[in-house]
Amino acid sequence: MSSEAAVASVPAEAAASGGRKSPAILFLIIGIIGLAVALFGLVTGLENGSGRAGLSWLLGFSFWFAALVGMLFLVQLSYVFDAGWSTIIRRQMEHFLGAFPWLFLLLVPVIALPFFIGDNTGMVWKWLNLDNILPGIHPTRVGDDPLYLLKAAFLNQTSLFIGLGVSFVIFCGLSAALRKHSFTNDFQPDAKHYAACRRWSGAGLFLTPIGTTVMVMYLLMSLSYHWFSTMYGVWFFALSMRVALATMVITCFFLSTRGGLKGIFNQSHYYFLGCLCLAFTIFWAYISFSQFFLIYNANIPEETYWYNMRQLNADGTFNGWWWVGLSLVFFMFLFPFLFLLRYKSKVQVRSIVFICCWILFFAIVDLYFNIIPTQKAADNILGYNVTPVFSKYMIFDVAAIIGIGGIVIWAALRSMSKTYIIPIHDPRIRESISSVQ
Amino acid sequence: MPEIAPELPFTASDAESREKLLAKVKPVEAPRRELVTGDKDFHWVTEKVCGIPESKTPRWWWIMFCVAACMATFTLAGLTWLVSSGVGVWGLANPVNWGWAIVNFVFWIGIGHAGTLISAILCLLRQKWRVSINRAAEAMTIFAVVCAGIFPLFHVGRVWFAWWLFPLPNANWIWPQFRSPLEWDVFAVSTYGTVSVLFWYMGLIPDLGTMRDRALKAGKLIKAWAYGVFAMGWRQSNRHWRNYEMAYLLLAGLSTPLVLSVHTIVSFDFAASQLPGWHTTIFPPYFVAGAIFSGFGMVLTLMLPLRAVYGLHNLITQYHIDCMCKIILATGSMVGYAYMMEFFIAWYGANPYEGFAFINRALGQYAWSYYIMVGCNVISPHLFWFKAVRENTALVWIICGFVNVGMWFERFVITVTSLANDFLPSSWGYYSPTIVDIFTFFGTFGLFSVLFLLFVRFLPMMPMGEIKAVMKQGDAHGHGTGTQAVPHDVHGKGGHH
Numbered sequence: 001m002s003s004e005a006a007v008a009s010v011p012a013e014a015a016a017s018g019g020r021k022s023p024a025i026l027f028l029i030i031g032i033i034g035l036a037v038a039l040f041g042l043v044t045g046l047e048n049g050s051g052r053a054g055l056s057w058l059l060g061f062s063f064w065f066a067a068l069v070g071m072l073f074l075v076q077l078s079y080v081f082d083a084g085w086s087t088i089i090r091r092q093m094e095h096f097l098g099a100f101p102w103l104f105l106l107l108v109p110v111i112a113l114p115f116f117i118g119d120n121t122g123m124v125w126k127w128l129n130l131d132n133i134l135p136g137i138h139p140t141r142v143g144d145d146p147l148y149l150l151k152a153a154f155l156n157q158t159s160l161f162i163g164l165g166v167s168f169v170i171f172c173g174l175s176a177a178l179r180k181h182s183f184t185n186d187f188q189p190d191a192k193h194y195a196a197c198r199r200w201s202g203a204g205l206f207l208t209p210i211g212t213t214v215m216v217m218y219l220l221m222s223l224s225y226h227w228f229s230t231m232y233g234v235w236f237f238a239l240s241m242r243v244a245l246a247t248m249v250i251t252c253f254f255l256s257t258r259g260g261l262k263g264i265f266n267q268s269h270y271y272f273l274g275c276l277c278l279a280f281t282i283f284w285a286y287i288s289f290s291q292f293f294l295i296y297n298a299n300i301p302e303e304t305y306w307y308n309m310r311q312l313n314a315d316g317t318f319n320g321w322w323w324v325g326l327s328l329v330f331f332m333f334l335f336p337f338l339f340l341l342r343y344k345s346k347v348q349v350r351s352i353v354f355i356c357c358w359i360l361f362f363a364i365v366d367l368y369f370n371i372i373p374t375q376k377a378a379d380n381i382l383g384y385n386v387t388p389v390f391s392k393y394m395i396f397d398v399a400a401i402i403g404i405g406g407i408v409i410w411a412a413l414r415s416m417s418k419t420y421i422i423p424i425h426d427p428r429i430r431e432s433i434s435s436v437q
Numbered sequence: 438m439p440e441i442a443p444e445l446p447f448t449a450s451d452a453e454s455r456e457k458l459l460a461k462v463k464p465v466e467a468p469r470r471e472l473v474t475g476d477k478d479f480h481w482v483t484e485k486v487c488g489i490p491e492s493k494t495p496r497w498w499w500i501m502f503c504v505a506a507c508m509a510t511f512t513l514a515g516l517t518w519l520v521s522s523g524v525g526v527w528g529l530a531n532p533v534n535w536g537w538a539i540v541n542f543v544f545w546i547g548i549g550h551a552g553t554l555i556s557a558i559l560c561l562l563r564q565k566w567r568v569s570i571n572r573a574a575e576a577m578t579i580f581a582v583v584c585a586g587i588f589p590l591f592h593v594g595r596v597w598f599a600w601w602l603f604p605l606p607n608a609n610w611i612w613p614q615f616r617s618p619l620e621w622d623v624f625a626v627s628t629y630g631t632v633s634v635l636f637w638y639m640g641l642i643p644d645l646g647t648m649r650d651r652a653l654k655a656g657k658l659i660k661a662w663a664y665g666v667f668a669m670g671w672r673q674s675n676r677h678w679r680n681y682e683m684a685y686l687l688l689a690g691l692s693t694p695l696v697l698s699v700h701t702i703v704s705f706d707f708a709a710s711q712l713p714g715w716h717t718t719i720f721p722p723y724f725v726a727g728a729i730f731s732g733f734g735m736v737l738t739l740m741l742p743l744r745a746v747y748g749l750h751n752l753i754t755q756y757h758i759d760c761m762c763k764i765i766l767a768t769g770s771m772v773g774y775a776y777m778m779e780f781f782i783a784w785y786g787a788n789p790y791e792g793f794a795f796i797n798r799a800l801g802q803y804a805w806s807y808y809i810m811v812g813c814n815v816i817s818p819h820l821f822w823f824k825a826v827r828e829n830t831a832l833v834w835i836i837c838g839f840v841n842v843g844m845w846f847e848r849f850v851i852t853v854t855s856l857a858n859d860f861l862p863s864s865w866g867y868y869s870p871t872i873v874d875i876f877t878f879f880g881t882f883g884l885f886s887v888l889f890l891l892f893v894r895f896l897p898m899m900p901m902g903e904i905k906a907v908m909k910q911g912d913a914h915g916h917g918t919g920t921q922a923v924p925h926d927v928h929g930k931g932g933h934h
Contacts (some may be wrong), residue, residue: 080763081564082469150787191467202822206770213778228786230719230778263455286697290721297709298716302788422458427467433459 024413031406034399035106041396042109046118052387053396054124055371057110058219060400062367063243064103064408066236069212070244071096072171073237075178076201076208079194084431085272088264088422092251092412093244094182097175099411104168106404111160125218127155127225135377135384147226155225163214170211174204179415182423189425212237220370227306231291238284243363245277246356251412253353260421267347268435274346277359281340285333309373314380320389324369332362347437364401372397470756472566472907477751479905486644486897486904487651489747494894497746502890508883515877516591524594526873533856533868538588540848541878543703544731545585545885546626547724547844549633550696551732552578556636557692560685566760568903569752573743573892574736575637580888581735582630584881589622591877618705625702629695636688638667643681644897646671678902700728707851713794714855717782723775727844730768730814733761734840739889741834743898752899758833762821765840769818772847776815794855802867803854810850813843 038060041053071093078086114122120129130143142148148155177200185193213233221232229235249270256265295303310321336359345351375384423429473482519526529536552574559567590599602623604613613620645668652661671677704724707715737758744753783795798807817839820826827833858865870878892898905911 081562147787151785154785185465189463189465191465194465194467205767209774213774228782230717230775230782231722232718233778234719234722260458263452264459282694286701287722290701291718294705294708294716294718294720298711300711300716302786420458420461422462424458424461425463425465427464429462429464433462 028410034403037399046122049121056396060404066240070240079201085435087432095415098415167211249356278340475751505886512880542588547728549578549581550728553696557689726771731844766821773815810846
């Protein structure tokens, strides 16, 4: 039973939800406008044989996918640890989880449209069209590439659809189950719902990493399908936790200043969320550094080329991506790390909201760094140039992030309008409301 | 626009509707499990914990101690043989030049991780259940580091030059290789060992003060003096406790990156190379997860018998066992994920050497060890999904034994299979340990047991103060249970902190 159905079956008291619809509709409109612009870029790009706007779409999708996956992890962790302080925050994350089906729907254009528009050369994933040419000293057709042939059992349309299908079932199924039990408990209070959530979360923490890894390998790692890293799924997990926590801080800030959490969401909630932001800032740096260091140190060409692309031009000078990489070191790790070490940064509302906005911006930069650089055929010693950092396509990057974000926030607000802002019968609700540091 | 129900979202923004919403808050009953069962009081905790080192030495202890001490002599014999003959007495031979020594080193270092995890990370995460087991786990950490240290110390052959591992100025200008992760190990492990001892000792101080006072009251002056020296003038005063808690928190913060860094650097010993099977980017978190996995396996292996022998069922409850089993299940799943990713990327990477290394693990000459590893580390922990298994302490103990065995074999598989069948088939070989390898490793279990038995015999096994703080009598105002719904004014100023 979906969470929608669960809500539909509750007593009239909640069905009379009402709630203010206008913010939801506003975000829906913003989402549609953003998507329309991103779609325009995608279609015109495909007609011209360019996949750059497709990468913009993928960037927008990946960012919001990271946010939702991170929230799914956090909700499950909250249940498994039987955490008391996080109950009211968990409810807001459960609202966001309602956006998963919409998010998967928004993946369709970037995968499907290239099959119908243009000559298939604008495929974001080169391996989806075996006639694509890989640039290099000896340009090769993907279908003739020995490395592709060795991976073809994984990198093909059928496997992609199976992988995405399995992930869809995992994410949407888990989200629906958790939402159903949590929301039903508001209207039919029974400890069995909490117990069910804990059971689902136990199983979910086993399944979610598998689904995340499959998605990340297909959607992100296979963009440069010669490259590989066993750490890549863990990197995305670390990033997703940071994005989810930052999104939650900002969401709760709005809900506690002009929404239903006013007077309920307190300083200790900011503090605990801030501590988690700090912990995952360190974890993200640990994972990102370990991946870089081990590849740098072993210096195996099959692995280093991925980082070299993001550092050097064909003539050996630094390209723009070098500075993006450095910005990640200093602004995605060092600055938030030092900032969040300070106690007051975690409890002063302006400080914590500021750093969370900062983290979200640099999370987009991190995804940009991972997704956008691609090889374009060129007459130089490498046989290719790397996509420049700045281009006119950035408008589509912004449009995709705003467009997909608008839909995700609309789905969350829609969910919020159907039940209580806090889980009033949750067994840990009082611990959460009276949470102290 | 429809009429807005006051309790619904976006509508509780004024004080009146908020009060209405909070009035509806009625949590369903799902009480947290008690951390000390049996409705015991503070005095009972003191008597129970202090009673163990204060009582007459039980016969079983002497028997165990003698057996353990005899076992420890095997290490002594192995090391004597090694030092008098040279490292050739170990089974190392081309192409396997890393054998049991590094396997044993990583195994014991991994065991040590649970202690710091329980003390530091679970402290920062405010997991109160840790207090019944943290002291023993910390002790286990130190003893495991002692056992681990033997192997790198003696593998240098001329052990009297082991100090060369440290970058001390010397007339010959001989410096260690700073770019080697093995050298980083020297600093990581020695720092970890030092901080672990400090953390453990600092946690002991209040209880040593209690032991001193009780010994004094009982007229045992030598005991009182001995405990008193180490209690460093502890008087249970408010000021002492306040300093103690701040110091504990600081050490917890310091230990947390240390516990992660040690096994990360141990993983670099392998992953920083180019050898198929070793060079893989997931090694750092995978090694840390594996270390916690094996550490908790050992904690349960030790604590379950102690619980039975000393009747500690009210202090180490089924809930504690449940929590530890679930951590083993979680970390075992992480380890399983890493195995899966390694295998998949070995194929996906399309490097024939990497692919062979993994196929060879599963089907080659050491396949038996690979399946022991998978069976013990990936399959056996999944029995902990079942409540009936978690509640059967004998079964839990057996599964933890499997975890210990599996984690030793994991290090064996990583080290030996990659080296035995490397790039050049003409140099392939089959590694077998010698009797010296076996003696040295076998004896470390004796050494570990001797140290642990001495700890149990002479020191309070559990932190009494911390246990009392998590009992319901220690929470008279209900702060920890959330029995009152007290809304805070947040944005800054309010609350009853």
